[in-house]
Amino acid sequence: MKINLEFSGGLELLFDGLKQTSVVVEDSSLKNLFKKIESELITQNKELFLKDEKLRPGILVLINESDWELEGQYDYQLKDEDTIVLISTLHGG
């Protein structure tokens, strides 16, 4: 199934400025999606995204425009055409 991804708030810098993309995954949880992003999409500073399989604090996740904390976080089961937005809350300003 196809998952749409958006990166913003400075997080796109880890993906060479890529703001929007999509990936094809098998039935999987959000946790596995993050691992896939880490191994296949990130071009630099991997440690700023995941550490010990946990998302770095300060990165906000929206699942179809809804806070992931309301959706079961890492255990959320992805559906076809889900949109996952990842926003960094970098400092400054």
Added chain:
Amino acid sequence: MFLKLNEIGDKIAIAASGGKDSTVLAHIMKLLNERYLNRKIFFHWLLQRYDYGLDLFLLSIDEGISGYRDDSLETVKRNQLEYQLPLKILSYKDLYDWSMDDIVKEIGRKNNCTFCGVFRRQALDRGAVMLGVDQIVTGHNADDIAETVLMNILRGDIARLQRCTFIKTKSEETIPRSKPFKYTYEKEIVMYAYFKKLDYFSTECIYSPNAYRGHARVFLKDLEAIRPSTILDIIHSGEAFETSAESNPTNVTVPGVCNRCGYMSSRDLCKACLLLEGLNRGLPKLGIGNTEKLRKKHLDEKEKSIGEYSSSKRTPGNPFIQNFNDLKLGSDLKKPL
């Protein structure tokens, strides 16, 4: 606002960096100001409580950091057009004759944040005087303040420990500053900016990996995972700190003004002028760390000349700072000779 930060008709400068916090702050101030101005005809009984009637300005400081501040100022300019607020930009280069790029070239990347912080504080006050505003509002959010409390505890900076949690500064001498987002989580601000599709600039300063704040931030996030109310708890702790005058010598120093630039200072020479003096004389360490010895060594013999060159005898090698008292409403910056 509900905490009574400002009075009806106040002129307010919004310290705008182009980042998420100040962009959301400008958006919300503008929105609420207009919303409640228009309501006043219909809701007389709300007038006292809800009419803002504020005169809003954007105030930006250009530290002169290429690849960072120039881009973020473009964001501020776009926001200015969108929100239709007057914008004033002051640059370090014009004020001090040193941009941050120049300073880093001179002193390297260590301690450069000291210069930037001290210079910005004064630059904002100068801008506020030029705009003739009654108050400056900044975008500091709850996460920022909790981090600052932690940092002040770790540094043992008792004087700032309580002060950094005030929603509005209490000093009589300077233009009051307030932090309307004191209780607003960073997450809420980022979410708001995302859903409102606000245009903000999100790159970290190229000169500041800011390791120290970074540690406080990571620690705070770890605490929050264990105890979700941590951030507000820490702010509350900061507020509750009371220090006696004896244990807190900075509270009893007599406030005065800087001999050279007229800015509020507890010493003869304010921190900004001291740092500048160091830069201009090739002694950049002059204002950093424990300055007592260096101050004595290098400044005593110069004390006389300091008075001179702040008045008329400016030489090209000694760029001056315009005296604070000479700043006028609407005045533009004078260029150094």
